[in-house]
Amino acid sequence: MEKHKLRLSEDAKVLDSYLKNYNRCKVRKRALEKRRQQIIFDFNYPIKNINLTGMPKAKGIVDEGSAVLPLQLDEIDTRIKEKIEDAQKEYFKLNEIIGFLDTHDIGRMILEYRYIDYLPWWKIALFEKKSKTTLVYIWRKTLYRLLEFPKIRQIVEEFKKTS
Helix, strand or coil: CCHHHCCCCHHHHHHHHHHCHHHHHHHHHHHHHHHHHHHHHHHHCCCCCCCCCCCCCCCCCCCCHHHHHHHHHHHHHHHHHHHHHHHHHHHHHHHHHHCCCCCCCHHHHHHHHHHHCCCCHHHHHHHHCCCHHHHHHHHHHHHHHHCCCHHHHHHHHHHHHHC
8 A cells, every 4th residue: 555545654743743833833922912912901901809708808918910910911022022933933944844845736735735824624625626535645645755855854853852
């Protein structure tokens, strides 16, 4: 049976994981941006809670309240900038690998849809007018074709060591 019709080899799985790093960075950045929006909302509309329990409060403990929100906002902004830089680095790494393929290659298009645009298989099938199974076979063949390049084998070996 042909190799692309079987499960991915260990090296192909590592390459797949390596290529997914760009999307991981984008997802983390979006999560931080949502957290930032929530902090801004909390800053603009602080919770006003009246203590109706009748329980005494401890003396000497100062409630930070909304004073901590600007510090959290600054920390989130710094982390968002870091994630943007990480995403840019991962994008360049991804493009370096995809650059080994011809620009009109359908395998390259599938890799771009999967790893840059992060589209599900059914959407790629709509765009390419092919079945999901055919697309998965082409994707696997493309990963195996990429693994034939010594530079990519070196990247995969280095990534194995770090992960």
